Each structure stands twice: as C-alpha cells, then as structure tokens.
Amino acid sequence: MAELTYRDAVAAGIAQEMERDENVVFLGEDVADAGGVFKATVGLLEKFGPRRVRDCPIAEQAILGAAMGAAMTGLKPIAEIMFSDFLAVCWDIVANEMAKMRYMTNGQVTMPVVIRTANGAGSRFGAQHSQSVENWAMAVPGLKVVAPAFPADVKGLIAAAVRDPDPVIVFEQKSLYSMKGEVPDGELVDQLGKARVLRQGKDCTIVALALMVHRALAAAEVLEKEHGISCTVVDVRSLVPLDTQTILSEVAKTGRLVTVEENPRLCGWGAEIASIVADECFWELDGPIIRITTPHIPLPSADRLEDNTIPSVERIVRELREKID
Amino acid sequence: MGVAVDSTVKRKKKTEPETDIGRETRLELFRLQTELRLCEKRAYDLFLQNLIKGTSHLSLGQEAIAAAFGVAMRPDDYTFCTYRGHAHTLARGASMAGVLGELMGRECGLLGGKGGSMHLTDVEKGVMGSYAIIGAHLPVAAGAAWSAQYRGTDQVAVCFFGDGTTNIGAFHEALNFSVVWKLPVIFVCENNLYMEYTAIHTVTAVKNPAADRAAAYGLESILVDGNDADEVYRTAVRYMDRARAGGGPALIEAVTYRHSGHSRADPGKYRPEGELERWLERDPIKVYRERLLKLGFNEPTLADVEAESLRKVDEATAIARASPPPALDAIDKDLWADGGTAWRN
Numbered sequence: 010m011a012e013l014t015y016r017d018a019v020a021a022g023i024a025q026e027m028e029r030d031e032n033v034v035f036l037g038e039d040v041a042d043a044g045g046v047f048k049a050t051v052g053l054l055e056k057f058g059p060r061r062v063r064d065c066p067i068a069e070q071a072i073l074g075a076a077m078g079a080a081m082t083g084l085k086p087i088a089e090i091m092f093s094d095f096l097a098v099c100w101d102i103v104a105n106e107m108a109k110m111r112y113m114t115n116g117q118v119t120m121p122v123v124i125r126t127a128n129g130a131g132s133r134f135g136a137q138h139s140q141s142v143e144n145w146a147m148a149v150p151g152l153k154v155v156a157p158a159f160p161a162d163v164k165g166l167i168a169a170a171v172r173d174p175d176p177v178i179v180f181e182q183k184s185l186y187s188m189k190g191e192v193p194d195g196e197l198v199d200q201l202g203k204a205r206v207l208r209q210g211k212d213c214t215i216v217a218l219a220l221m222v223h224r225a226l227a228a229a230e231v232l233e234k235e236h237g238i239s240c241t242v243v244d245v246r247s248l249v250p251l252d253t254q255t256i257l258s259e260v261a262k263t264g265r266l267v268t269v270e271e272n273p274r275l276c277g278w279g280a281e282i283a284s285i286v287a288d289e290c291f292w293e294l295d296g297p298i299i300r301i302t303t304p305h306i307p308l309p310s311a312d313r314l315e316d317n318t319i320p321s322v323e324r325i326v327r328e329l330r331e332k333i334d
Numbered sequence: 335m336g337v338a339v340d341s342t343v344k345r346k347k348k349t350e351p352e353t354d355i356g357r358e359t360r361l362e363l364f365r366l367q368t369e370l371r372l373c374e375k376r377a378y379d380l381f382l383q384n385l386i387k388g389t390s391h392l393s394l395g396q397e398a399i400a401a402a403f404g405v406a407m408r409p410d411d412y413t414f415c416t417y418r419g420h421a422h423t424l425a426r427g428a429s430m431a432g433v434l435g436e437l438m439g440r441e442c443g444l445l446g447g448k449g450g451s452m453h454l455t456d457v458e459k460g461v462m463g464s465y466a467i468i469g470a471h472l473p474v475a476a477g478a479a480w481s482a483q484y485r486g487t488d489q490v491a492v493c494f495f496g497d498g499t500t501n502i503g504a505f506h507e508a509l510n511f512s513v514v515w516k517l518p519v520i521f522v523c524e525n526n527l528y529m530e531y532t533a534i535h536t537v538t539a540v541k542n543p544a545a546d547r548a549a550a551y552g553l554e555s556i557l558v559d560g561n562d563a564d565e566v567y568r569t570a571v572r573y574m575d576r577a578r579a580g581g582g583p584a585l586i587e588a589v590t591y592r593h594s595g596h597s598r599a600d601p602g603k604y605r606p607e608g609e610l611e612r613w614l615e616r617d618p619i620k621v622y623r624e625r626l627l628k629l630g631f632n633e634p635t636l637a638d639v640e641a642e643s644l645r646k647v648d649e650a651t652a653i654a655r656a657s658p659p660p661a662l663d664a665i666d667k668d669l670w671a672d673g674g675t676a677w678r679n
Binding site for chain 2: 034060063065066068070071072073074075076077078079080081082083084086101102105106110111112113114115116117118119150151173174175202249250251252253254285
C-alpha cells in the first residue's frame, strides 16, 4: 500500500492502462510536455513517448472529435478537457456524437473513449473554471459518468473507464488533487456503477459525490460527537450506471435521505436519486428528503463568496440539525 | 490557385479526353453515378408516396463526387458523410435495400430504423457514419485518420461536407489539427453554391469557401469541377496516394450544384431564374455519358448499364417495401456495448 496524491493517482491509472494496452493513447492541452496544468499527468510523456502522449492545440472539438474517431477505429483514447466548464465548447461531440453513435447505428459502432476533466470549486477560479457539471453529463443517454473522491478510486475508476467499451467521463474534483490517500500496490481496476458505504449510522443516510463526500464525512463526525445524530455516508462514485440498490438499502435502514451536491440546484444528480427513493422507498422514509446543493447561480470567485456558495461542513451540520430530529 | 467559382464552372473542357483513366474505371464511374442518381430519384418518388417519413437531403446533381471517391477508395478506407449522405454511403457498396429501407423506417434498414436518412452508417463497408450536426464529423474523421496513422495501416479517411460547413468552428479546428499531426485525411467540400437556403457567397468572407481558406492551414488550394467525375477521380487518387505515403491531409473544393432544394421541405425558390437550367446542361451524368460515347463506348453498353441500374433500384425498392417495421424491442437495445440500455441496477 502506497500513499499517493489524487493527482498522482491520475497518472498512475493512465500509466497502468497504457502499459497494459498499446492501443491506449492520451491527448489533451498541455498534458504531455507540461504534465497537465494540475500536474496530474507528469511523467507520462517520458514513459510512453510523444506517439502515445500528445499535446493538442486549444481546440476541444478537435480533441474530442479525434478521440472519438480513434475510438471508433480501434484505439482506446483518453482525452483530457482541462476544465469541465470547457465541455460546453465541445458538447456536440460529447452529447450528439459519442453518446448517440452506438444506438443510432444499431450497435455497429463501439466507442471505448474516456474523457477526464477537472471539475468543481475550491480554487477561487470564478464561474467559468469552477462549475460542477456532472449533472450535464448524467442527463445524456449514452454516457457513463464517474466522480472519484479518493486517490485509490481515481486510479481504479480510470482503469475501469479505459477498459469499458462505452464512453465514460471521469470528473476529477480539482481541489482534491493535492489530497493524499492509500492506494493498493499492483494492478488496480475498480468497477463502474458501484457506490460505497463509508460510514454506517442510524438516523440518516447522506449520499454525496467527490469533494462533497469529504464534507459529508466531516459533518457526520460533528453531528455524531456534538449533536448525537448518527449518519450513514454513501459515496455515489458513479452516476451512470447508478448503484440504486446500495442507496435504497442504506436509506431503508435509516429512514432518511440527504443528498449533498456540488452541482447547482436544478436537475442536480440528487434530484434523480430523490425521485428514485420517493418512488421505490417511500414507505421506509421517516421524514422528507433533504437536498443540500449549490444554489442555482453561476459560481462567484472571491474566497468568502465561494466558500458560502458550495455546501460546507457547517451548512450540512446546520441543515441536518434543523431537519433531522 | 484561388480560381473563382464562376470561372471554374465555365472553364472550357479539354477537347481531347485524357486517356489516363482506364476504360473499366470509366465504365464503373458511369455505372456508379447512374446508380446513385436512380436510387436518389427513387427516394424522392417514395417521399411523394409518403413511404419515406421525416426529412431527407438529396444529392441529385452532385453524384460525380461521391462516385469518383467511391471508385478511387480502397475497401478499408473510411468515409465520413453529412446528412446528405445517401450517395456517399451507396458509393462504398452499402446495400441499396438497406439504404432505402432505412429511409422508409423498415427493419431491413442499414440501422434497423434507428438512425434514419441523416445517419446512414455501414462500418463493414468503411462508412463510419453520416453526421447531421454541421462540421462535427471533420474532427472525427481526423481521429480515424490518426488511428490509421498510429496503427500503421496506410488507410485514408475521406470526409465529405458542404460549403456551409466552412463557416463553422469545427472545420477550422479539424484542419489545423490534421495538418499539425500530418494525418491521412482528405476533406472534400462539395460546394453546391447554397448553404441550406442561402447563397454561400452572401455569408462567406472569401469567394471559394474551402479553397480560399486552405492557405491559412498551409495547404494547397484545390478547386475542381465537381460535375466532372474524371477530374474528381484524378484528384482523389492523387491526394489519397499522397496521404497514404505520409504526405498529410488535403482540402479539396469540388464545385457542383444541387438539382433539388436543401431538403424535402425546400422547393429551392430562392434560386435565380435560369440557374438550374444552366446547371442541368452540365448534369454530371449527361456530361459523362457524352464523353464515354466520344471515347468509343457503344450506346448499347451504356444503355445496359442504365437498365441494370434501374433493375437494381427496383429490386432494392421491392425488398425495402416488403420489409416490416422494426420490432419494438429495438428501442431498448444497443445504447451500451452490452446490448442494453440500463443506467441503474
């Protein structure tokens, strides 16, 4: 077991798959020579050479289009979109092309492509470099969507994404890049579509994703120690496929569902989970479903404003104290 | 070169047809153009009978380009088409019943009725999709070319698009990218003078929408008569050979004319009086037929090709008409590689 940062786990996951399979290639802006603007891909160029690790122009449609064309014809590309906000400039390739191709062609085309992107707030970069957009991707049929919270999950889910024959978007939370965690030695391949129960409690089930998992865990500590409220915390990890069985079973045990979401309120991923729980687990609920999200606004940049916009540990504690008996 | 569109299309033909193209190839070019024309006309007839629903974009008058590339390409080369892609798909040898069946929403359709007219695809024949978002397939074609380059297969990707595409961002991104990576991709702009309903020259900064932009990417400006199958064929062979040998991409502007409107909904009334008639005189198939006769092909040989093509279209029509609509279980198939559509457990 080695301790790796979240950013080193990115490079480790990519390297593991590139070593295994000659058809895995990696492309993006500033990813090769510079090792990525977040230094998450340092060393890949040196290890695998410029034929397989390629710097691209600032041209997101070209990057994802090229990744798609290569995926349709035998390669397994990993493409980096530097900030997830930039997905908007190449969303046609993601949502209209990659996602629809297999279905439209009656299964003729296979699309083993991975898009990695730095998502979310915490760096005071303002509204065009800090948004949480995982719910955009979740809304498009044909995309698989994961968002790891821990270094081991980063490595394992990147490996699983590369080996998956369908398009997968990996949302890396940019303020977690420096976080350290234990990563098992040797080959690590995770599974898409599996949530993980990180903590078991009696009073409510908090379902969270990426950075919000850490805040949910911290809030659960405070609630337990200071207020006698005992929380289960589920790390969703994968929005598509969605592990509804784990979520439903954990909600049934505590009788309460709380989602903690970094995406803006409307149609955030928690809304879908709330709907599923209301449909399938209604009689197990002891009280209303609680959604804690970023408000429905673009993200402000000043540290004080940003900190008070995305869900904080204090806000989770406050809302749960108010709403859970 | 920077030759103006008007001067190109009015340029005098050489009086002595060149002999660099073999007789079998010429007959194949004639056969394929004839077949594409008759099939497209049949599609139009089937619309009028309400057997084809939705929209459809015909390439009547533009057949020389699809046919010339179809003949020039290797079976393992990749084709990327637009929503005006029936001809380009057929030109690679895709089943005609499959194309008409797809247009008619039948089970025998190339895509089992799940794609429709604008998304014809036949991966086994190298047709890697028809794309209905302007410009999207240019970077995708570059990606297929990258894959060929990476795997060392010397395949070439050919990407067809219209003049309107030259004003969208993906066109410029794909060109720059392909040149920088020296990819074996041929971008073929079929300039039919109109982006949808609007004359291209009224919305474009340069006279020749593709050829005049080539220099911006360090590419040769290539402008050809898109109604001359021989000229397109020569150009196709030349630049595909170069791309296969590692010489990188080419951007070809083939000037042509759409005999019908943009889509089913468009009668093409915006065209100036007499324009269509002038272009009908330069109908690529009419011109080619006359050339073949001058080159010594017999009238009966050509008439046989025409009769055989019509028979093929009739047969394909009958198969498509007899095919049932798709089974409803198709709805829940093939979102994912596991064959299903499940997004949760």
